[in-house]
Amino acid sequence: MTMAFPSQPRALQMPELLHTIFQFSEPEDNYASARVCKTWSNEALAILWRSVMFDVVLDLLGPTTPSAAGDLVFVRCPQPEDWSRLDHYAWRIHHLDVPWQPYHPSVFQHIVSLRSRGILFPNLEALDFNNNDLGNVHLFTHAKLKTLILQSADDVGEPLHTKTLLLHLPLETYHLHTLNLGFLLIPEEVSHLDLASVLQGLPALKTLWLPGDRLVPQIANTLAWHPVLECLVSTVVTHANTTTWDVFSTSLELDSYPSLKQLEIAVPLDRAALILSQTHRPRCLVLFAVKCYWSEEFVDSYARFIDVISSHYPKLETLFVENNDVYQDPPNLQQMTFLELRPIMRLSALRQLVLTHPLQLDLDLGQITEIAKALPSIESLFLNESPRILSVPNLTMTALVTLISLCPKLEVLGLYVNASVTMPPITNDRTLASLRLLSVGRSSIVDARAVARFLKSILPKSCALCSNTTPHRAPEDYVYSRRWDWVEKKRSTKESRY
Known part of the structure; x- marks a missing residue:
């Protein structure tokens, strides 16, 4: 190991400053720094190890x-x-x-x-x-x-x-x-x-993850006394045909979960509604995620759940409704309409909203506009961009133009749109300036050149574009995916014409 040079600035001999510098250095640079002198070695090795x-x-x-x-x-x-x-x-x-x-x-x-x-x-x-x-x-x-x-x-x-x-x-x-x-x-x-x-x-x-079949009422009631527990997550159990329906507790006592802010559970929507509406429910939730199986769900279950959570948790900041049953087509499934989703508009503090369903959400441009107006703080919005059962999307790329002025904080967006129709007029002064990711899922597309030209006009260059996030691709998905890939490639180039 070499000694520090006499002319080395005093600042570069301060451990606190060196620690900060080495934190942002590449490992190869820190390996070299570890050979400069004892002071540098200690701080570089502290980062490397x-x-x-x-x-x-x-x-x-x-x-x-x-x-x-x-x-x-x-x-x-x-x-x-x-x-x-x-x-x-x-x-x-x-x-x-x-x-x-x-x-x-x-x-x-x-x-x-x-x-x-x-x-x-x-x-x-x-x-x-x-x-x-x-x-x-x-x-x-x-x-x-x-x-x-x-x-x-x-x-x-x-x-x-x-x-x-x-x-x-x-x-x-x-x-x-x-x-x-x-x-x-x-x-x-x-x-x-x-x-x-x-x-x-x-x-x-403060944070606990459990297998879904272990968050039974007995354990949930034990955890309820934890004074500092802030995050409780149950994972989906897939081994041995285990179901996780009878989880958490629907008979909590007074002052249960005094610090719980995040709750993620795998249950049907009816049970989720029961958990969230009980008298002594957790009061401080800002994040709730439910992982449900749509073969067990109906429109009224979805509507009841949305109504309960929006009534009891008006300060909720994050809501995930996730579909994990990707292998079964339930025979009686119906589309979610604006009537079932309307209560979400009460959650004006929402920053993240993720809704999934095997069928596309039955929403038109006017209804998307109403939802966007009601969620001024929204930063991440996924409205079922990859329905498993394909149909012609109700929404077009015009929805992006609508969101520009209504959602200035929007950073991540997932929409199922019909990109096979004529693109809206291009304007150079209105963009989704904060958007980092646009997911179009299984959205249809025909004229990739026109779509690329339109997206280039409203999206920042740093925004990533992705498609086909579903694990089950139909033959047309591969065609659409190649066209969306072409759009992403051309949109991110410096060419003004293509």
């Missing part, structure tokens, strides 16, 4: 190679000098990511020998453990850990390891702020009572 992958840590202990079974194993046993090298960097690590990679048992056995001498990563605050070796999570946990993300595959090994891990969380990570179990296969050996006891022992939780 703040967040690392587990494989990088293993490289400090010696070379690794895949074994005959495919798992990762050390080429040789780590030596004392290897442990010293790890200790030199371990205290700098604040975020560790253990990826989906099979490791030979000997790898963790070597680490156990070091762990016996003290905490392996003394300043670790966040652990992302995406691996089936759940019995080894305890090697990295300690009282300073604030964020823990646990993921596993359906073929996870010994279920008792998972149970032991969960039951010990309150003892080893009492101060957890964020716990994500949403993508962890929790075995049957872990009862609802067990899980409720674990969560009760983590009083500092």
Whole structure:
């Protein structure tokens, strides 16, 4: 390592300033900076090693190679000098990511020998453990850990390891702020009572993710006393034909969820309406997301849900109504009309609105105008831009012109439009200046040249254009997609004519 040059400005010897500079530097530049002098090295290494992958840590202990079974194993046993090298960097690590990679048992056995001498990563605050070796999570946990993300595959090994891990969380990570179990296969050996006891022992939780089939009323009522819980998310469960209908609670007690601001659950719309209309419902919600299955829904369910949430949560800032049943065409499904969606206009504080449905929303230009006028703060608006069941869109590109003056804060927009008709007149003084993304989903298009010319006149050059976000493409989707891709390419060029 070289010494600092005598002529080096004093400012470039200040750790705080160097830390700020290195935060915005490329890794290659920080590698070079780490060789300048001791002061630069400390700050550059602090950035480089703040967040690392587990494989990088293993490289400090010696070379690794895949074994005959495919798992990762050390080429040789780590030596004392290897442990010293790890200790030199371990205290700098604040975020560790253990990826989906099979490791030979000997790898963790070597680490156990070091762990016996003290905490392996003394300043670790966040652990992302995406691996089936759940019995080894305890090697990295300690009282300073604030964020823990646990993921596993359906073929996870010994279920008792998972149970032991969960039951010990309150003892080893009492101060957890964020716990994500949403993508962890929790075995049957872990009862609802067990899980409720674990969560009760983590009083500092602010954010919690759970599998949808685990947010049952018993656990929801346990969580209701958490004084600082702000975000509660249940993920959609797809294994073993599990349904998640009987989740959360419809009999909460007084002063439940005093700090809850974000709630995301997977339930039918009727149950969502029941949850949100109960006497002792959470009072502070600013974000609500419901992941529903349209095969179970009807027009009146949708209308009832929209009416309930707009009546009880007038200060709501974000509303997601998401469709997860993409494999079934329900026989009695009807379009959502302006009559069912009208209550949304009460939510004047909305900043994000996402509505999805297998059929296009039955809205005309006048009704879109009314909705836009009622949502002056809207920044992200997705109005079912990719209906699964195709029909001729009611809206045309004129809707974009209408939104220009009504939604000045709009940054993200998703609309299902008919771009196969004549484009509106081009004006050079009215644009969606704040728009960063326009999603046209499965919108039809014929004259790509005319569409590109029109969009170039009303969209900022930095705005991205995307199409066909549906997982099930019809043959015409491929044709439309190629034309939209051509539009995006030409719209972003510097050519004035094409």
